[in-house]
Amino acid sequence: MNAPNVNFAARTLRLRMPRVCVAVASTDVAEMVERAEGLVRENSLLEFRLDYLSNPVAALTRIKRLLDFRPDVIAIATCRRTVAGGHFRGSLNTEVEILKKAAEIGFQAIDIELETAEALNPAAFEELRDSAAVIVSHHDFKSTKHLDETFERMVKFPADFYKVVGTATCLYDNVEMMKFLQRTSENHAMVGLCMGEQGLISRVLALRAGSVFTFASTGQGEETAPGQIQFRALREQYRVEQVDAVTKVYGVVGDPIAHSMSPALFNSAFRYENVNAVYLTLHAKKLSDLLACLRDIPLSGCSVTMPYKQEIVPHLDNSDQLTQQTGACNTLVRGQDGRVFGFNTDVYGLVAALEARVTLRGAKILVLGAGGAARAAVFGCKARGAEVFITNRTSATAVALARKAEVNYIKRQDVAKSQFDVIVNATPVGMGANKQSPLEDKELNARYVFDLVYNPVETRLIKMAKAKGLHTISGVEMFVHQAARQFEIWTGKPAPVDGMRQVVMRKLGIQAAAEAATQPVASEPQQASVADAPTPEVVTAKVAQKAQAAAPSNGSGTRAKAAPAKITKKVAASAKAVKPAKKATGKDGSRAKPAAKKAVSKPAKSSPKKTKSR
Ligand code: NAP
Numbered sequence: 001m002n003a004p005n006v007n008f009a010a011r012t013l014r015l016r017m018p019r020v021c022v023a024v025a026s027t028d029v030a031e032m033v034e035r036a037e038g039l040v041r042e043n044s045l046l047e048f049r050l051d052y053l054s055n056p057v058a059a060l061t062r063i064k065r066l067l068d069f070r071p072d073v074i075a076i077a078t079c080r081r082t083v084a085g086g087h088f089r090g091s092l093n094t095e096v097e098i099l100k101k102a103a104e105i106g107f108q109a110i111d112i113e114l115e116t117a118e119a120l121n122p123a124a125f126e127e128l129r130d131s132a133a134v135i136v137s138h139h140d141f142k143s144t145k146h147l148d149e150t151f152e153r154m155v156k157f158p159a160d161f162y163k164v165v166g167t168a169t170c171l172y173d174n175v176e177m178m179k180f181l182q183r184t185s186e187n188h189a190m191v192g193l194c195m196g197e198q199g200l201i202s203r204v205l206a207l208r209a210g211s212v213f214t215f216a217s218t219g220q221g222e223e224t225a226p227g228q229i230q231f232r233a234l235r236e237q238y239r240v241e242q243v244d245a246v247t248k249v250y251g252v253v254g255d256p257i258a259h260s261m262s263p264a265l266f267n268s269a270f271r272y273e274n275v276n277a278v279y280l281t282l283h284a285k286k287l288s289d290l291l292a293c294l295r296d297i298p299l300s301g302c303s304v305t306m307p308y309k310q311e312i313v314p315h316l317d318n319s320d321q322l323t324q325q326t327g328a329c330n331t332l333v334r335g336q337d338g339r340v341f342g343f344n345t346d347v348y349g350l351v352a353a354l355e356a357r358v359t360l361r362g363a364k365i366l367v368l369g370a371g372g373a374a375r376a377a378v379f380g381c382k383a384r385g386a387e388v389f390i391t392n393r394t395s396a397t398a399v400a401l402a403r404k405a406e407v408n409y410i411k412r413q414d415v416a417k418s419q420f421d422v423i424v425n426a427t428p429v430g431m432g433a434n435k436q437s438p439l440e441d442k443e444l445n446a447r448y449v450f451d452l453v454y455n456p457v458e459t460r461l462i463k464m465a466k467a468k469g470l471h472t473i474s475g476v477e478m479f480v481h482q483a484a485r486q487f488e489i490w491t492g493k494p495a496p497v498d499g500m501r502q503v504v505m506r507k508l509g510i511q512a513a514a515e516a517a518t519q520p521v522a523s524e525p526q527q528a529s530v531a532d533a534p535t536p537e538v539v540t541a542k543v544a545q546k547a548q549a550a551a552p553s554n555g556s557g558t559r560a561k562a563a564p565a566k567i568t569k570k571v572a573a574s575a576k577a578v579k580p581a582k583k584a585t586g587k588d589g590s591r592a593k594p595a596a597k598k599a600v601s602k603p604a605k606s607s608p609k610k611t612k613s614r
Contacts, residue, residue, distance in 0.1 A: 013108055013133045013160065014189045014212055017074065018045040019241050021213045022231050023224040025049035029059035033066050035218045039231060040070055045213060047076040047111070048102075049224055051088035056098045060105050067106040076109040076135065077102035084113035085139045092119050096128065103131035109160070111135040114150070117157045125157060135191070137163035139225075144173035144194050147180040161189045161212065167226070168194035170289045171282055174201035175296045178209035185210025196227045197258060198283050201251075201297065203229055204238045205278075208245055237267045238278055248277040249297055250490060253290045254305035257283045259511070262303055265483055265503045272499060275491050287311050294334055301490045302332040303483070309372050316342035326375045331486050343489055346376040349482025350424075350452075351384060353473055358422055358448060361385035366415065366446065368438050369426035370397040373452050377424045378405045391415060393427070415439070420446040430459035437461045444468055454479050457508055476504055 022039050024046050026032040032053070036046050048063060050056040056079055067073055079098045080086020088095060099110040110132045117125060117136050128134060136159040138150050144166030154162050162184070168174055173194050178201075181192045192211050194202040206214055216231040217223040234240045252262040258281065266279035277300070284290040287308050293299060304312050309328040313319065316329060322344035323329040329342035350373075354360060363386045367377045370392040378401060381388050388407035392398035395411070402409035410418065423446040429438040431453045437460040449465035454475030462472045484495035 013074070017213050018043055019207055019213050020216050020231065020234060021045045021047050021076065022216050022218055023047045023049060023228065024218055025052045025222065025224045027052050027054065029053055029062045032059070033062055035222065036063075036066060036073075039218055040066075040073055042235075043231060044070075044072050045074045045076075047078055047215070047224075048107075049087075050077055050079040050098060050102065051081070051086040056088075057101060060098075060101055064105040074109070075107045076111055077107040077132075078111040080111070080113055080137075080139075081116065084115050085141050086113075092116055096120065096124065099128065100131055103128075107132055109133040109135055111137050111163070114138040114154055114157075117159075118153070129158070129160075133160040135159060135161040135163050137165070137191075139165045139195075141167055141195070143167055143169055144176050147176065148183075151180075151184060155188070161191055163191040165192065165225070166194045166199075168196045168199035168202065170286075171198055171201065171284055171293045172289055172296075174199060174205070175293060177202045178206060178297075181206055181209040181211055185212075194227075195225045197281075199227045200229070200280050201249075201282070201293075203227065203234070204240055204243060204280060205249065205297070207240060208243055208247070214240065237264060238280075239267070239271065242276075243278055244276075246276060248275075248300040248490075249280065250277055250301045250303075251280040251282040251299060252303040252305060253282040253284050253308060255283060255285055255307060257281045257305070260305070261479070261504050261507045262483065264507055265480075265500050266487065268503050269487055269496055269500055270491075272496055273491065273493050275493070277491070284308070287315070291315060294332070294340060295338060298334065298338075299332075300334055301486075302334075303486060304330050304332060306372075313342065316340055318342070320344060322347045322379070325379050326372075328372045328375060330482065331489060333489060343486075344376070345482040345485035345489070346373065346478070347380040347383075348485045349478040349480070350376050351380040352481040352485075353477035354381070354422065354450065355384070356477075357471070357473065362387065363421040364419070365389065366391065366410070366418070366420045366423045367426055368392070368424065370394070370401045371426065374424075374426035375401065375405075377426050377452075378402075378407055381424075382407055389418075389420070416443045416445070418445060422446055422448040422450055425449070425451045425453065425459075425461055428453065430461050431455065435460055437464055439464075441468070444470060447471060448473060450478075451475055452478055454504075455508055456512060457505070476501065476508070480504055 020043055022043050022045065024032055024036045026035060032048065040046065050059065053059045067075055077099055079088050079095050081088045081092065081095055095116060099112065103110055110128065112128065112134060114136055136154050136157050138154060147164060147166070150164060151162065164180070166173060166177055177192055177194050181190050184190050189212050190210055191213060193199060193206045193214055203214055215225070215228060216234045217228045219230055250266065252260050254260070260281055263279050263281055270277045270279065282290060282293070282302070309330055312329050313323065313327060317339040319329060319342035323342045326344055326347065328346070329344055331343040331345050333341045333343065335341065360381055361384060365381045365386045366389045367374050368391060370390060374390065378388050378390060382405055389410040390398045390402045390407060391410050391412050399409050423439070423444065425438050427438050428434070429436050430451065432455060439461065441464055444465055448471045449461060450473040451459050451461045452475040453459050457474050457476060462474065465472045480497060480501045484497045484500060487495035
């Protein structure tokens with residue numbers, strides 16, 4: 001090969017790089033090539049993990065056929081040794097020989113780990129660099145530390161790309177990585193990210209921090225690094241190629257958070273509504289970790305889930321009336337000045353789901369439980385004029401809540417003797433693998449049974465209620481409506497409610513199928529994977545029309561009109577100045593008429609009660 005040409009091609013490679021590199025790995029070369037062929041039409045940048053193969057040199061002949069057939073492929077050869085976290089058990093010299101051969105058969109770039117570069121003599125390194133573009137890489141499988149020190153060691157080698165990979169042990173490690181990329185990418189072609197579940201932020205946002213490309217896996221179970229996202233999810237759900245400097249970042253914070261439906265739901269809705277925003281899972285093991293990221297990522301807003309709904313409240317600069325009443329916050333909005341506002345949309349979600357079916361004024365409602373969801377039910381229903389009764393496993397907490405909310409406490413043994421309009425299950429009984437019912441059959445004396453548990457959709461309680469001929473309401477309704485309200489608060493646009501519901505139902509169906517597949521006597525499971533995660537196409541135009549017709553209830557039993565397009569734009573623009581306003585919720589704690597949307601978009605005349613300055 002002609003060295004000057006190689007140099008020119010290698011040095012300009014950066015300009016031709018797609019933004020996602022799909023890492024292709026298998027112990028079997030035929031499977032490796034098959035996986036590459038399956039993706040090459042969609043993405044031309046592929047990393048072949050030769051270290052997974054037992055005989056990489058022999059495998060190169062097979063890979064050459066693919067490269068000859070697809071000259072548009074930009075192929076990176078990696079044969080990482082075990083000392084650097086790879087699978088190759090051979091010597092340093094053998095690794096170098098394999099990489100040279102890879103360059104000879106048409107690989108445009110070769111990845112050598114810093115440890116190898118340091119062990120090579122300079123002439124051998126130069127020789128490698130004459131054969132292809134060189135990526136000097138470093139992987140830290142434990143932490144994201146000493147980035148600058150590592151980089152100092154790396155830049156001693158004149159490489160075409162420097163790849164620095166850490167492991168996120170907290171959310172803030174992503175911030176460290178992105179700051180590092182911003183510092184270094186002005187003068188060098190950088191690739192950087194954090195591995196691990198908590199590294200998702202960097203996998204999606206590193207491109208805008210200066211990384212030339214990011215990595216993805218070919219499919220579920222085919223990841224080459226912890227936390228690697230499947231190519232299609234990265235492209236379709238997180239729209240990584242569209243993320244730019246002005247893309248707003250949202251997320252759901254909790255611990256644990258891996259199985260949250262919210263990213264699929266919000267990313268679909270953002271895409272459908274043409275909102276330049278991305279929504280991530282934020283696994284914070286401590287609230288302080290999230291608070292630091294709120295400032296530095298910066299996040300425009302956040303959904304808050306267990307266990308932080310109460311813990312976040314003292315950290316808010318301002319909050320709505322429902323947050324103050326319930327002492328729980330599930331929605332954050334970060335203003336342009338960095339101040340953090342808290343909203344409670346759980347109450348709205350619960351009331352919206354109920355009011356679509358029941359007139360709450362004067363209705364007798366039994367709430368089971370005295371935790372966060374129960375508080376939303378109690379305060380929400382009371383505010384709508386319902387007569388509320390609470391019972392709970394621990395009677396003292398139910399009595400305390402009843403006192404605080406000025407509603408009735410009912411002993412469990414009296415439930416069977418009473419009649420209600422609605423029974424609301426606000427305990428986790430029936431959730432996931434728990435197949436129990438919180439009530440016995442004889443205690444189901446109501447017209448409606450509303451189970452806030454939504455996974456599975458058909459809980460034991462719902463099945464029992466249906467068998468008795470009662471009306472049932474699934475927890476999916478509350479989940480979708482609370483999310484829809486968050487969407488409206490963040491974007492100022494009406495939420496595509498029906499489309500959001502479809503996404504959740506599809507996700508739950510996929511999870512149910514996956515769970516059934518693990519059961520020994522399960523019927524034939526559907527083939528399901530995260531790659532099947534609902535794409536925004538699910539949210540069809542038809543659905544959008546319906547969503548407009550079914551615009552969120554205004555809290556008075558009638559439906560709020562969806563904002564006309566012009567107004568919507570105005571609202572979206574002015575939502576930047578969002579402040580929770582007293583007007584955003586009615587006196588009774590329900591969401592106000594369309595004024596609620598105005599309240600979201602315009603600064604309120606009178607600010608709600610200050611929670612605490614930080
Ligand atoms: P939480 O704050 O931990 O409260 C749980 C309540 O359930 C407590 O009152 C607890 O009683 C009671 N409880 C727990 N285990 C029980 C058992 N085995 N038998 C009887 N009572 C039991 O939880 P949360 O945040 O309120 O959530 C409760 C449920 O609502 C969860 O399943 C959650 O997924 C669901 N939820 C759904 C939505 C939605 O959008 N659909 C939103 C929020 C919550 P003690 O006081 O005796 O401990």
